[in-house]
Amino acid sequence: MHDLDTTVVAVATPPGRGGIGCLRLSGERSAAIARTMFEYGGKGPGHGLDQGQKPYFGRFLDRDQAPLDHGFLILFDARHAYTGEPTAELWTHGSPAVLQELMDTAIEAGAVAAGPGEFTYRALRNGRLDLARSEAIRDLIEARTRYQARVAFEQAEGSLSRRIAPLTSSLEEWIARGEAAVEFVDESETHLPAGRLAAAIDETIEQCNELVAVFRTGRVVRDGARLVLVGRPNVGKSSLFNRLLERDRAIVTEVAGTTRDTLEEDLVLDGIPVRLIDTAGLREVRDAVEREGVSRAQRALEQADLVLFVLDGSRETDDLERATLTRVEAEAARWVAVVNKSDLPPRAELNGNLAVSAKTGDGVAELRALLREHLIGGAPPEHPVVTNGRHAAALGRARDTLTKAATAVKEGLSEEWVLEDLKQARTELAAITGAFDVEDLYDRIFSTFCIGK
Ligand SMILES: Nc1nc2c(ncn2[C@@H]2O[C@H](COP(=O)(O)OP(=O)(O)OP(=O)(O)O)[C@@H](O)[C@H]2O)c(=O)[nH]1
Numbered sequence: 001m002h003d004l005d006t007t008v009v010a011v012a013t014p015p016g017r018g019g020i021g022c023l024r025l026s027g028e029r030s031a032a033i034a035r036t037m038f039e040y041g042g043k044g045p046g047h048g049l050d051q052g053q054k055p056y057f058g059r060f061l062d063r064d065q066a067p068l069d070h071g072f073l074i075l076f077d078a079r080h081a082y083t084g085e086p087t088a089e090l091w092t093h094g095s096p097a098v099l100q101e102l103m104d105t106a107i108e109a110g111a112v113a114a115g116p117g118e119f120t121y122r123a124l125r126n127g128r129l130d131l132a133r134s135e136a137i138r139d140l141i142e143a144r145t146r147y148q149a150r151v152a153f154e155q156a157e158g159s160l161s162r163r164i165a166p167l168t169s170s171l172e173e174w175i176a177r178g179e180a181a182v183e184f185v186d187e188s189e190t191h192l193p194a195g196r197l198a199a200a201i202d203e204t205i206e207q208c209n210e211l212v213a214v215f216r217t218g219r220v221v222r223d224g225a226r227l228v229l230v231g232r233p234n235v236g237k238s239s240l241f242n243r244l245l246e247r248d249r250a251i252v253t254e255v256a257g258t259t260r261d262t263l264e265e266d267l268v269l270d271g272i273p274v275r276l277i278d279t280a281g282l283r284e285v286r287d288a289v290e291r292e293g294v295s296r297a298q299r300a301l302e303q304a305d306l307v308l309f310v311l312d313g314s315r316e317t318d319d320l321e322r323a324t325l326t327r328v329e330a331e332a333a334r335w336v337a338v339v340n341k342s343d344l345p346p347r348a349e350l351n352g353n354l355a356v357s358a359k360t361g362d363g364v365a366e367l368r369a370l371l372r373e374h375l376i377g378g379a380p381p382e383h384p385v386v387t388n389g390r391h392a393a394a395l396g397r398a399r400d401t402l403t404k405a406a407t408a409v410k411e412g413l414s415e416e417w418v419l420e421d422l423k424q425a426r427t428e429l430a431a432i433t434g435a436f437d438v439e440d441l442y443d444r445i446f447s448t449f450c451i452g453k
Pocket residue numbers: 231232233234235236237238239240251252253254255256257258259260279280281282340341342343344356357358359360
């Protein structure tokens with residue numbers, strides 16, 4: 001991959017049949033190759049076409065120059081193309097046979113089959129996108145919900161890159177000053193003003209911290225969350241599971257201990273993909289099956305992004321329930337309680353918890369809102385700009401290195417020391433947007449793209 005001198009070709013539309021399919025070429029020879037495969041106005045291949053980004057309607061020709069399909073050819077010059085190099089798009093009918101034949105024809109004419117993400121990689125190398133924005137394009141393609149798509153789109157438009165840029169440029173400036181200070185060590189006016197440097201570092205640390213904190217919810221937006229229903233037997237976990245899924249998935253009976261295994265289903269909660277997990281009621285076990293069920297529930301509890309602790313409002317709280325709560329408090333990363341069976345006369349204290357009825361559906365809309373709030377904060381004030389673990393990890397490392405630098409400044413250590421840390425922090429931040437040429441990083445990232453993008 002990554003020989004930029006070639007002209008690459010790929011089918012950009014997904015595999016399978018559809019109304020329309022698109023074959024895309026990028027590279028210096030893309031127009032020349034596309035012209036040999038296209039006949040416009042019955043005047044022979046390539047006649048009368050210019051690079052004007054307008055669609056020409058005509059016939060696509062196969063390897064033997066026989067007409068195979070009709071459709072549109074669009075030629076883009078480098079300035080107007082996604083990849084920043086001459087591009088041709090062939091819009092055919094969405095027939096895998098036609099697309100395959102045209103792909104082979106293009107290859108015979110000198111194009112090379114594109115690897116995953118190769119078009120976006122070219123866009124990056126030609127300065128059309130930075131790395132964070134390229135990754136956002138991948139996230140946009142992979143988005144399962146409108147909310148995810150919107151967050152990814154904002155990042156593709158540069159929402160994260162705009163936050164990183166001032167941090168890197170402030171570091172650059174201090175690095176330049178630091179280098180001057182080291183170089184002209186005898187000239188006192190080049191010494192770094194420790195107070196201002198310390199303030200600048202602290203400010204950058206704070207910004208990194210803010211962005212790392214965003215990732216706590218940002219991660220959930222991009223990758224989804226594990227939401228686990230936990231509680232003592234018979235409180236209505238499976239009933240709530242079914243209610244949230246809006247279908248009759250789990251077995252519900254009046255017998256305590258109905259659910260024995262964990263059950264997992266996907267659910268979209270106001271745009272956030274959620275893996276919803278029903279578990280066996282936590283209790284003293286009587287046999288091996290129950291023991292396994294309870295230990296699976298326990299594991300699910302530990303791995304949850306959020307635990308929904310279900311109580312039964314129609315029964316007095318007892319020791320078992322208190323023991324279950326203690327367990328949830330100790331082991332769940334985050335949890336929220338809900339009191340079920342609000343349609344029955346209440347016996348237990350609500351203690352400010354939300355009351356719902358899995359039976360009638362009362363309070364379930366409020367429950368959804370509550371869960372969303374616990375997963376990604378309240379009504380979306382601003383979309384999270386950090387949703388990608390790679391970015392969060394780099395920000396965390398930059399912050400840690402800057403913390404070292406701040407200590408060095410405060411302890412009056414030599415400028416060389418501070419400089420090393422500043423440079424390392426800059427490298428970490430720059431790797432987010434790919435401002436440095438890091439081939440192996442590119443390889444890792446672009447291999448996760450689909451072909452044709
Ligand atoms: N009145 C009323 N009954 C409910 C409600 N939710 C559940 N139930 C009943 O409570 C009993 C237990 O419900 P399940 O959903 O099986 O409870 P569970 O917590 O999954 O129980 P285990 O799987 O045994 O741990 C059933 O008889 C349900 O019909 C509710 O909101 N109101």
